[in-house]
Amino acid sequence: MSRKRATRRRFLALSGAAGLTGMAGCADRLKSASEEINGDSADEPPAGSDGSTPGLTDGMPPLETEFDSRERYRQPGEALDDFGDLDAWTVSRGSGEADTDVVFDGEQSFKLQSNGSENIVAERSLEGEDLTETDLSVMVRTTTPQSIAINLRLVDQFGTEKVYSLREIRYRAPDIGWFRTSPGVFQQDEVGPSLDYLDRLEIQVLHSMPEAEVWVDDLRTHETPDQGYVMLSWDDGMLDYYETAAPLHDEYGFPAVQAPVPRWVEQGRAGVMSLSELQERQEAGDQIVVHGTHDPIHELDDEDVLEERLRNDKRWYIDNGFEGANYIVHPHNSFDKTSLEQTTAYHYCGGFNQSGSVNTTSVYGFDPLALPRTIGHDLGISKRSVDLAAQHNQCTILNFHTFDADNTMPEGDYETLLEHIDSADVEVITFDDLWRLRAGDR
Secondary structure (H helix, E strand, O other), X not given: OOOOOOOHHHHHHHOOOOOOHHHOOOHHHOOOHHHHHOOOOOOOOOOOEOOOXXXXXXXXXXXXXXXXXXXXXXXXXXXXXXXXXXXXXXXXXXXXXXXXXXXXXXXXXXXXXOOXXXXXXXXXXXXXXXXXXXXXXXXXXXXXXXXXXXXXEEEEOOOOEEEEEEOOEOEOOOXXXXXXXXXXXXXXXXXXXXXXXXXXXXXXXXXXXXXXXXXXXXXXXXXXOOOEEEEEEEEEOEHHHHHHHHHHHHHHOOOOEEXXXXXXHHHXXXXXXXXXXXXXXXXXXXXXXXXXXXXXHHHOOOHHHHHXXXXXXXXXXXXXXXXXXXXXXXXXXXXXXHHHHHHOOOOOEEEEEEXXXXXXXOOXXXXXXXXXXXXXXXXXXXXXXXXXXXXXXXXXXXXXXXXXXXXXXXXXXXXXXXXXXXXXXXXXXXXXXXXXXXXXXX
């Protein structure tokens, strides 16, 4: 891909759009943007709404969302198995049974339990099914998150495999609930399986705990997109990105998704980007999304306190002109059932179920607020994530903080990674781009 590739926002900036740098310190002279949006004209649709993509705004988003994205897009694609008839399934490791009390949709779900520390494997025949150019998604619920992976393994009648994998679940117990995963391909035999000549589908639960307990429901299929995607996600708004990584992004024309911490910006904390620097980066093509109060949100028990935090956090981004405020990076990748229910009132999309291993997603079937992400600590893992995104037309979201941290690769490796992305058959995208794909509901 060419280094001259530019984002829509970069095009506007180069075409003479006024910079926001000079606005730093002017907030006291301006009416609150959130008040403006949610004032007397609240009954009218938000200015700049793109009617073709629900929830996508061109400009400043309103404080509250127009709909619950997790509810609206709860069953994308087409049904493959509702687990209403478990006679088709065989459990070869662990145990499985119908559960009529814990159900996402229909009359029952499929409850899977390990035999102690052993993994779980359940399978059903796929003879007669054609899953060519098809991705999968499934609803998942677990009382044993964290050190656990969910695999969907396709095997053709020659024994060749293709494995989709969610590498870790960051949903916090005990307040657990359902979420949809549409994992990307983690591995495949060198000669891929004949997807129109399949033998079986296996659901594998891999874990490193004394026991594992998982429910699955509503297995669905989705179209495979025409290309692969990469999102470069930088958390906490560190100056290291501005001084070192941003010039490289500008060289390649790659936008970043940044999630700064408002309190750190307001405090002028050492090593953190200033408000004007963040606004400058937005004009350069980066998308600034909500990270909010930098404490695990699942620890809040009072729903009113939780709602106030989400509201005030988003208001800061709107008041300071950040157009990516409809999207959220859960602080510490912390979320639970209650926080997700509250978050839908303010955000359409975000995450993450984060892992240090390759952890990709399809673009049409993921849970809008529980995306997977890969920690960008290792060049080899990050390059493999990009290669898999290109090969299988899926999306990899790579996460970084600051170059001297254990969770971020060194500066030289990062430049090598951008070179690799530039040569790969992928598009570097922001949340706007990913949401446009997801809201297509395919």
